[in-house]
Each structure stands twice: as C-alpha cells, then as structure tokens.
Amino acid sequence: MLNRIDLHPTHRHGEFPLRAGKPMPFGATLVPGGVNFSVYSRYATSCELALFRKHAPEPFAIIPFLPEFRVGNVFAMVVFELDYENIEYAYRMDGPWDPEHGQRFDKTKFLLDPYAKCIGGRDVWGVEPDWDNVYPHRARVFFDDFDWEDDCQSDIPFEDLVVYEMHVRSFTAHESAKVKHPGTFAALREKIPYLKQLGINCVELLPIHEFDEFENSRPSPVTGERLLNYWGYSNVGFFAPKAGYAATGKYGMQVDELKNTIKELHKNGIEVILDVVFNHTAEGNERGHTISYRGIDNKTYYMLTPEGYYFNFSGCGNTLNCNNPIVRNMILDCLRYWVADYHIDGFRFDLAAILGRDQNGAPMNSPPLLETLAFDPVLGKCKLIDEAWDAGGLYQVGSFPSWGRWAEWNGKYRDDIRRFLKGEPGMVGAIAQRLHGSPDLYQWQNRETCASVNFITCHDGFTLMDLVSYNGKHNEANGENNNDGGNDNESWNCGWEGSSDDPGILWLRRKQIKNAATILLVSQGTPMILAGDEMGNSQNGNNNAYCQDNLLSWLDWNLLEQNTELFRFFQRMIAFRQTHPALRYSTYLSGADQGTEVSWHGLKAWDADWSDSSRTLAFMCRRPGEQDVSCIYVAMNMHWDAHHFELPSPNDGRNWHVFANTDVAPPDDIVEPGQEILLENQHGFLVGPRSVVVLVGR
Amino acid sequence: MEIVFSEHNGVSVARITGDLDGNTAPAAETKILEAVTGHELIVLDMTECGYVSSAGLRVLLMLGKQFKTQNIRWALAGVSAEVADVMDMTGFSSFFIMCPDIAAAMQTLKEQ
Numbered sequence: 001m002l003n004r005i006d007l008h009p010t011h012r013h014g015e016f017p018l019r020a021g022k023p024m025p026f027g028a029t030l031v032p033g034g035v036n037f038s039v040y041s042r043y044a045t046s047c048e049l050a051l052f053r054k055h056a057p058e059p060f061a062i063i064p065f066l067p068e069f070r071v072g073n074v075f076a077m078v079v080f081e082l083d084y085e086n087i088e089y090a091y092r093m094d095g096p097w098d099p100e101h102g103q104r105f106d107k108t109k110f111l112l113d114p115y116a117k118c119i120g121g122r123d124v125w126g127v128e129p130d131w132d133n134v135y136p137h138r139a140r141v142f143f144d145d146f147d148w149e150d151d152c153q154s155d156i157p158f159e160d161l162v163v164y165e166m167h168v169r170s171f172t173a174h175e176s177a178k179v180k181h182p183g184t185f186a187a188l189r190e191k192i193p194y195l196k197q198l199g200i201n202c203v204e205l206l207p208i209h210e211f212d213e214f215e216n217s218r219p220s221p222v223t224g225e226r227l228l229n230y231w232g233y234s235n236v237g238f239f240a241p242k243a244g245y246a247a248t249g250k251y252g253m254q255v256d257e258l259k260n261t262i263k264e265l266h267k268n269g270i271e272v273i274l275d276v277v278f279n280h281t282a283e284g285n286e287r288g289h290t291i292s293y294r295g296i297d298n299k300t301y302y303m304l305t306p307e308g309y310y311f312n313f314s315g316c317g318n319t320l321n322c323n324n325p326i327v328r329n330m331i332l333d334c335l336r337y338w339v340a341d342y343h344i345d346g347f348r349f350d351l352a353a354i355l356g357r358d359q360n361g362a363p364m365n366s367p368p369l370l371e372t373l374a375f376d377p378v379l380g381k382c383k384l385i386d387e388a389w390d391a392g393g394l395y396q397v398g399s400f401p402s403w404g405r406w407a408e409w410n411g412k413y414r415d416d417i418r419r420f421l422k423g424e425p426g427m428v429g430a431i432a433q434r435l436h437g438s439p440d441l442y443q444w445q446n447r448e449t450c451a452s453v454n455f456i457t458c459h460d461g462f463t464l465m466d467l468v469s470y471n472g473k474h475n476e477a478n479g480e481n482n483n484d485g486g487n488d489n490e491s492w493n494c495g496w497e498g499s500s501d502d503p504g505i506l507w508l509r510r511k512q513i514k515n516a517a518t519i520l521l522v523s524q525g526t527p528m529i530l531a532g533d534e535m536g537n538s539q540n541g542n543n544n545a546y547c548q549d550n551l552l553s554w555l556d557w558n559l560l561e562q563n564t565e566l567f568r569f570f571q572r573m574i575a576f577r578q579t580h581p582a583l584r585y586s587t588y589l590s591g592a593d594q595g596t597e598v599s600w601h602g603l604k605a606w607d608a609d610w611s612d613s614s615r616t617l618a619f620m621c622r623r624p625g626e627q628d629v630s631c632i633y634v635a636m637n638m639h640w641d642a643h644h645f646e647l648p649s650p651n652d653g654r655n656w657h658v659f660a661n662t663d664v665a666p667p668d669d670i671v672e673p674g675q676e677i678l679l680e681n682q683h684g685f686l687v688g689p690r691s692v693v694v695l696v697g698r
Numbered sequence: 699m700e701i702v703f704s705e706h707n708g709v710s711v712a713r714i715t716g717d718l719d720g721n722t723a724p725a726a727e728t729k730i731l732e733a734v735t736g737h738e739l740i741v742l743d744m745t746e747c748g749y750v751s752s753a754g755l756r757v758l759l760m761l762g763k764q765f766k767t768q769n770i771r772w773a774l775a776g777v778s779a780e781v782a783d784v785m786d787m788t789g790f791s792s793f794f795i796m797c798p799d800i801a802a803a804m805q806t807l808k809e810q
Contacts, residue, residue, distance in 0.1 A: 039733050083720060084720065085719060143752055145756065148791075184787075186787040251751075251784060256788035
C-alpha cells in the first residue's frame with residue numbers, strides 16, 4: 001500500500017514533530033507514528049495541548065495549536081513520536097471571562113478532554129488524592145482494540161429479560177464475597193456462576209463512567225467515617241470507565257478489564273445495561289470545580305439562566321445542555337462508542353426527563369436527542385430505558401416521548417405494588433393494570449408490555465428487606481439530618497420498626513418478600529430485581545445510601561446461608577417465569593396474539609371484586625408454548641385474614657397443580673418448576689392472610 | 699529490553715529480559731518473528747521480563763495469532779504472578795498457554 005502523503009510532520013515544537021490534525025473524530029486517536037488530538041470549542045480564542053508524564057505534578061511540554069491547526073470551531077493536531085502509553089494530556093483554553101454572559105474561560109486551568117477514553121487520577125478506589133494537583137482527572141491515550149472473538153450483542157427480547165440492578169463495588173467489596181479483587185469488574189466476572197445460579201440474564205450496572213468518589217466527601221456525623229460519592233451519579237468523563245472499579249486500574253488497564261468482564265457475561269448469556277448520567281456533570285454550579293466542560297465551552301455544555309447561572313434540573317448543581325446540537329452529538333458519539341467498542345446491550349438513562357428539555361429548560365414535544373437515539377443505526381438493537389422524571393418536577397411516566405422504542409422504569413408499578421402489598425384498599429384496579437404491563441400508561445402511545453420495566457425496589461430507596469422492616473427512612477448516617485432520601489416509601493414494618501427477634505414478625509417479613517417476588521415475576525413487562533434482595537439484604541433503613549462505602553451498602557454474602565429460603569424462592573420464581581410463555585407477552589392481550597387469554601377472578605371465579613374495599617385479586621392466563629399450552633393461575637390475598645378463592649377451570653382436561661404458596665413454611669413454599677403438586681380440591685383454595693398462591697394447569 | 703534466542707531439543711526459546719511496553723514491544727515483535735521462522739515449537743521465556751504493559755500484552759497476542767497462521771505451537775514460560783493476574787483479568791490469558799518454567803513449557807508443547 002502507498003504511504004499517505006498527509007502523515008508526515010510539517011511543524012516542530014521542541015522535541016515533537018507536528019502537523020495539522022483531522023478534526024474528526026474528537027478526542028485522542030492513534031494514527032501512524034503519532035496521536036491525533038481534536039477538541040471542539042466555539043468561543044475559545046486559543047488552545048494549548050499540555051503533556052504530562054504519568055502522575056507528574058507539572059507538564060513536560062505545552063504545545064500551542066497553531067492557527068493553521070484550527071478547522072471551524074475545532075482544534076486538531078497530530079503529535080508524532082509520543083510515548084503515548086506513559087503520558088497524560090490536557091488542554092488549556094483562552095477566551096472571555098464573562099460569567100454574566102455564560103463565558104468562564106481561564107487559561108491557567110488544565111482541562112480534561114470531554115472525549116477522553118481513559119482517565120487517570122483516581123486509579124485505585126478510595127486512595128486519598130493530592131488536593132493540590134493542578135490536573136486531578138487526567139486523560140490518557142488508550143488502545144481501543146480488543147479481541148472479542150465471536151462475541152456480539154445477545155439481543156434477548158425485552159419480555160424474556162430478568163434484570164438485576166447492581167453496584168459494581170457493593171456487590172463484592174465485603175470480605176464474605178471471597179473474591180480475589182473485591183469491589184472490581186474482575187470480581188464481578190468471578191461471580192458470574194452465582195448470577196447464573198440465580199437465573200437472571202441481564203445486569204444493570206450503576207454508573208461505571210469515571211467519577212470522583214471524593215467529590216463532596218465529608219465525615220459521617222454518626223460514625224466519623226469518611227462519606228464518599230459512592231454511587232457515582234456524577235460524571236467526570238462519559239467515555240471512560242471508572243478506573244477505581246478495575247483491579248488493573250493501577251496499571252491503567254481498566255478498559256480491557258471491563259471489556260473482558262462484559263465478554264464473559266455475554267458468554268454466559270447475560271446482557272449488560274449501563275446506568276448513564278447525562279443530566280449533569282461533576283463540575284457543580286458556579287462555585288464548583290472546573291474539570292473540563294466549563295473551561296472548554298461553558299455556554300455549549302450547560303443550560304444557563306439569562307444571568308449566566310446554572311439551571312439545576314438535576315438537583316446536582318448544573319444541567320447538561322442535552323438538546324444543544326454539540327452536546328447531543330457528544331451523547332450520541334458516547335453511546336455509539338459504548339455499543340461498538342464495549343458491546344453494551346442497553347442503557348438506563350438517569351433523570352431522562354432532562355434529555356427532553358430545550359436549551360432554556362422547557363419540556364419539548366419531540367425532543368431531537370430522544371428521537372435521534374430511538375432511530376440511530378448503531379444503537380438499533382440496544383435497549384433504551386428512561387427514568388422518566390427529573391429533579392425539576394417533570395414527571396413523564398407513561399408520556400415520555402418514545403417513538404415506540406423506549407422502555408422505562410415504571411415508577412407507578414413500584415408505588416402501586418407497594419401499596420397493595422401493605423394492604424391498602426382501593427388498589428385492585430390499578431394492580432390489574434400493573435400485572436398486565438400497565439396498558440393504561442403505555443398502550444395509547446402504541447407501546448407494548450415491554451415498555452414497562454417493573455420493579456418494586458431499586459438502588460434508590462429501601463432494599464426489599466427494609467421495605468418490610470421500616471415505616472420510615474433512617475438516613476442519619478448520611479449527615480443531612482435525615483432530610484435526604486424519599487419520604488413516600490409506601491413501606492410497612494410488619495409491626496416493629498427495624499430489627500426484631502419476634503418470630504411472628506420475622507415470618508411475616510419473609511412472607512411479604514416472597515409476595516413481592518411472586519408478583520414481580522408474574523407481571524407482564526420486564527422484571528428488575530435489586531441485587532441482594534434475593535438474600536434479604538438490609539441497609540438498616542437507609543433509603544439513600546449514595547455515600548455509604550461501607551458495611552451498610554456492601555452485600556454480605558453470609559446472608560445467602562441465613563436466608564437460603566429467600567434465595568431459593570427467587571431462583572425458582574425466575575425459573576418459573578422463564579418456563580412459562582404465559583408470563584411473557586410481548587404485546588398487550590388485545591387479540592393480537594393468537595390463543596392467548598387472560599381473565600380476572602376474585603373470591604368467586606370469573607368475578608373479581610373491583611370494589612374500593614377489596615384487597616384480593618386473582619388472574620388466569622393461557623398461552624400456547626412450543627410444546628404445550630402454558631396455563632397459570634395466581635391468587636393474591638393482601639388482606640390480613642385468610643380467604644377462600646373459588647377456582648376457574650383450567651379447561652382441556654387439565655388439573656391445577658401448586659407451584660408456590662407463600663403462606664406455607666419452607667421447603668414447601670415453592671417447588672422446582674415442573675414438580676408442581678396436584679391440588680386435591682380442584683374447585684377452591686384457601687389463601688392464607690397476606691399470601692400469594694401460584695397454580696399451574698396441566 | 700533484550701531478547702536472546704536459543705534452541706533446546708528442537709524447541710526455539712526466546713528469552714525476554716527487561717520491560718515489554720509501548721517503547722520496546724514493536725521491536726520485540728519484529729525480532730521474534732524473524733528469528734523463529736521455520737521453527738515449529740516456540741517458548742517465550744518471560745522469567746526476566748518484569749513488566750508487561752498494555753502494548754506488551756497486545757504484541758504477545760499478535761505474535762500468537764501470527765504463530766497460529768504459520769502452524770507454530772508456542773507457550774509462555776515463567777510469567778510472574780502479578781503479570782499473570784493482569785493477563786487473567788484483562789482476558790489475554792485465554793489466548794496463551796502459560797507454564798511455570800521452560801522445562802514445563804517444552805513438555806506441554808511436545809505433549810500437544
């Protein structure tokens with residue numbers, strides 16, 4: 001092949017040969033003999049590239065972008081003969097300092113590349129940083145090649161997915177996890193056999209983009225221990241994985257470690273969804289630090305008030321200007337990168353309502369960003385899940401602009417099921433909708449059951465054990481006078497606040513957990529389980545453990561032995577769901593799917609009690625499967641007394657068999673799918689107080 | 699970084715001394731490929747190789763792929779525990795046969 005004539009140096013700065021670079025792609029890209037650096041700024045008057053040796057306090061070279069290295073609003077330059085494995089790079093930009101008009105240039109600041117693919121500076125989790133560092137978060141050049149062999153996106157249909165929401169560090173940081181490198185991507189890979197044993201087929205990871213765990217760190221008023229920005233809902237860089245989550249972060253190999261973990265998860269039939277936080281950045285408001293965007297192009301990257309202050313729809317100080325065309329493209333580039341380079345299967349967008357606001361913060365009818373993502377070819381097989389609200393009061397569950405493509409965290413599902421579980425009256429009508437994939441929310445938009453990601457608990461709020469153990473939150477350890485975290489928990493402590501040794505209370509709590517697991521896993525839509533709920537994990541009533549990098553958050557694997565019955569119950573319910581197509585419709589049951597039917601029942605067959613005082617509901621659903629018709633009956637009694645449910649006939653000469661009864665002590669509370677026990681009385685079932693029964697007709 | 703080649707019972711051994719990183723790996727790749735042409739069994743002796751960077755790992759992987767096209771069987775010997783751990787976490791180890799020392803590597807290759 002002929003050598004290109006545009007890859008030879010034309011200029012020199014000190015020891016470095018240079019030439020004009022390519023404006024696209026943005027970021028640092030390896031080219032033959034050098035590195036192409038490209039960065040956008042509309043308002044900067046000049047730009048410099050600063051090169052540091054790894055961890056060095058001062059740069060060893062500062063190379064200005066010459067006027068001929070600027071194309072439009074992009075500074076682009078190739079630097080040859082760089083020892084790129086051992087350097088870190090930053091930009092410095094000059095331009096107006098005029099905060100009232102949104103300009104905050106400061107030519108003394110070293111700025112992180114918004115497109116940095118690998119970021120150093122917090123290489124090992126929790127290691128105290130040098131607070132005087134002139135460049136705390138450091139862009140590195142990285143190899144983006146990886147041998148994926150035959151790996152591809154697994155593309156499991158939404159309705160067949162069982163999502164497991166987890167925090168990479170919490171999952172294995174506890175010594176009981178017994179892994180080689182606790183709290184890391186590598187440790188997650190070690191735990192794949194456990195995930196398979198449980199039966200989930202998708203992990204949704206709390207943010208794994210680079211963030212600063214030391215952001216806003218402070219001592220706990222309760223323990224004196226340092227509180228960290230533990231969850232990481234505060235991005236430093238959108239393109240780089242969190243180095244501190246990688247055991248190899250100290251060698252700068254977090255990219256490879258994460259890719260290898262994803263490859264292994266895929267090999268085991270487990271999809272990977274990332275929780276992405278495009279609503280704000282770690283730079284805070286006008287009093288915050290300048291890390292990157294603020295110094296590169298404040299007016300482009302942030303939503304600003306007419307006076308130049310930061311709009312705060314995120315509740316975190318600033319709001320990313322998502323529907324500015326530049327930022328929109330950055331988000332698209334970022335998601336494409338994670339799909340193409342990391343084989344990510346889907347994204348859950350934190351406070352996604354912000355992604356639908358215009359540059360002044362007003363909600364839009366057809367937000368261009370959301371439409372772009374819905375139709376983008378690279379994201380074409382990717383699951384897109386919105387959290388359809390924001391901290392500015394915009395609540396769009398059921399009305400999020402979706403183009404039939406977006407699914408969402410169904411907040412109404414969580415709230416309604418919680419109320420029903422604790423025995424509130426007047427819920428039965430809503431519960432029928434929730435069990436059925438919430439057609440009241442989604443059908444009018446031509447969305448289907450899989451628009452609804454059903455969950456009862458998630459990282460935000462009580463764990464399932466705490467939901468049945470606490471009436472109110474107990475967040476004192478967070479140091480905010482218990483003012484943080486939600487108050488609308490819809491929880492019930494079963495008779496005593498917090499830990500108890502009363503056998504009756506403990507029995508009821510375990511039963512409520514099983515009731516919740518059963519309802520979640522027989523609901524149409526996509527179920528999502530919070531990691532640890534299957535083993536009865538508690539956070540001692542803390543419903544907002546965002547800053548608790550300690551035993552409160554870390555999953556204690558000893559619970560698995562203590563609560564074997566809960567694990568087994570979850571495991572069998574998941575297996576049951578996967579066995580029965582009747583529980584996994586992809587469309588609403590409006591006649592589209594031949595041979596499928598659902599009917600509602602109550603204490604009397606074919607006669608559900610929809611009245612306000614009712615706390616009982618049952619349903620029967622049938623659907624032809626590959627070998628047989630799957631026929632299920634579920635009776636839910638959320639009343640404090642036992643009730644006799646008259647059973648409808650399963651038809652076709654079938655008989656009812658008992659799969660699960662949460663009122664029965666283990667091991668008879670649930671059987672292996674396929675091992676269901678013939679019911680003696682085929683005409684009725686006495687369902688215990690606050691209990692759920694699942695029958696199979698065969 | 700230095701590479702010394704020797705031959706033991708029909709097995710070509712390349713002993714790498716020093717670090718294998720972005721500065722040294724490309725030259726190492728060229729040298730090794732030149733030296734082993736015509737051989738069927740190769741051991742890369744890593745006993746004296748202290749540090750293998752990301753670029754170093756990539757060169758080992760590329761060598762392996764090129765050996766495969768030439769029907770060369772090969773193994774790594776004496777990789778330090780730390781480097782082996784990095785190889786494992788980043789997935790590179792799945793492409794390599796790793797043995798504690800040259801003797802074990804030669805044995806493994808001959809038994810294949």
